[in-house]
Amino acid sequence: MHIFSRSTLFEDRYDAAKTLGSNGKNVGIAVSLDEFYTFRKQLEDISAFVSIDIANGAIIKDIDWQGKYPLIIGNYGNPRVLGRADLRGNLIYKFGIGGGSSCSTRLETGVGAPQGWLIHHASKKSDRYSDGHKPIISDGGVKNTADFVKAVALGAEAVMMGYVFAGANETPWEPVKINGKWYKPYRGMASSQEKQTSSHVEGVSGYVPYEEKSVHAIVWELRDGLTSAMSYSNAFTLNEFVENVEFVLSPSSQNENQTRLING
Numbered sequence: 001m002h003i004f005s006r007s008t009l010f011e012d013r014y015d016a017a018k019t020l021g022s023n024g025k026n027v028g029i030a031v032s033l034d035e036f037y038t039f040r041k042q043l044e045d046i047s048a049f050v051s052i053d054i055a056n057g058a059i060i061k062d063i064d065w066q067g068k069y070p071l072i073i074g075n076y077g078n079p080r081v082l083g084r085a086d087l088r089g090n091l092i093y094k095f096g097i098g099g100g101s102s103c104s105t106r107l108e109t110g111v112g113a114p115q116g117w118l119i120h121h122a123s124k125k126s127d128r129y130s131d132g133h134k135p136i137i138s139d140g141g142v143k144n145t146a147d148f149v150k151a152v153a154l155g156a157e158a159v160m161m162g163y164v165f166a167g168a169n170e171t172p173w174e175p176v177k178i179n180g181k182w183y184k185p186y187r188g189m190a191s192s193q194e195k196q197t198s199s200h201v202e203g204v205s206g207y208v209p210y211e212e213k214s215v216h217a218i219v220w221e222l223r224d225g226l227t228s229a230m231s232y233s234n235a236f237t238l239n240e241f242v243e244n245v246e247f248v249l250s251p252s253s254q255n256e257n258q259t260r261l262i263n264g
Contacts, residue, residue, distance in 0.1 A: 001158075003028035006053055010035055014042065021047035021069075028072070033060065043067060049092075055105070057081065057094070065089035075139055077113050079122040082134050092135045094160065095122050099140025115141035116154060116247075123155020123242070145225035152226060152238065153245040162186070164222075167208040168215045175210040183207035 004013035004027070017029040028049030036043065036052050043050045044067035051072035052060060058076065065071040066089055073087065074094025082093060098105035098112030105111060119138045126134045138156035142148050143163050151159045165171065166186040173185045187205040235241035 001026045001028060001049070003030050003049065003051055003053075006030050006032060010039065014039070014046070017048040018046050028069075051094070055097070060087070062086045063088065063091070065091055070135075072137065074137070076122075077111065077118065079118065079125045082122065082125040092137060092158075093122070093126075094137040094139050095119060096139035096141070096160070103140065116150065119151060119154040119156050126155070128155060128242070129239070145222055148222050149226050149229045150247075153229070153233075153241055154247075155242050163208060165215060165218060167210045168213055168218055170215050176207070178207065182210040182212075184210045 004017055006013075010031070013029050017027050020027045028051055029043070029046070030051045030053035031039070031043065033052060033054055036050075044065075047068055049069050049072060050067060052074075054060075055075060057074040058081070060073050063071070063073065063086070070090045070092045072092045072094055075097055076093060076095050077097035079095075081087070095118050096115055098109075099115040115138065119136065122136050126136050135157045136155065137158045137160055138151040138154070139160040142151065142159060142161045148159050148161065148164070163186070167184050171184060175182045175184055177183075184207065185205065186208045230236070230238075230241045233241055233244040235244050
């Protein structure tokens, strides 16, 4: 699902989300906290997901969302938010602070929790198998198909990814050749290039590998990786997958996870 980002004018992203949503497309619109309160009536009527796109979801207070589509709130770095009584209605919680490939928040501030730990404990508190279930999104830490599969196995209903898709054919900027290999530029939303300032920067810019793949092809690779992992885990549904998996982490397992062939 594509969510129109805050890097465009509110009117432009609202009109785009409204038009596509009205035509049955699965889209969303990101808004600032000020935009949310200013345009809340409009946003409640739109046939699209609404995401309050801010770095610290803890400042969001007293929400009772009754919109047509769910409201995504976050980002959160502590599972305790799922117990807050002032957050009500059709909500989805987005977890992850500082885990993105272009994010330097943890280096700049020391804030953030390991993404696997965070999603595991958030899933435990989300009442996954009850009527009061609170869906969660994992945001950050995904650099390949295996990371995506692990996020789902830990209990995330959705996974937010930038790095994985940044090198796709459809993304902005032309490929550039560096030391004989092709890359595409990739900017963190909190980088100085995106913010157009050097003040309070918590992101970096760089390059990601370009392999001439479409977004469609990448999505199917993710799907194939997930279905294959489910078969290894004797799981026919996502709930069975979450129940059946067992995580083991050690230095030896990390070494075993790497390919060890020598390119000839």
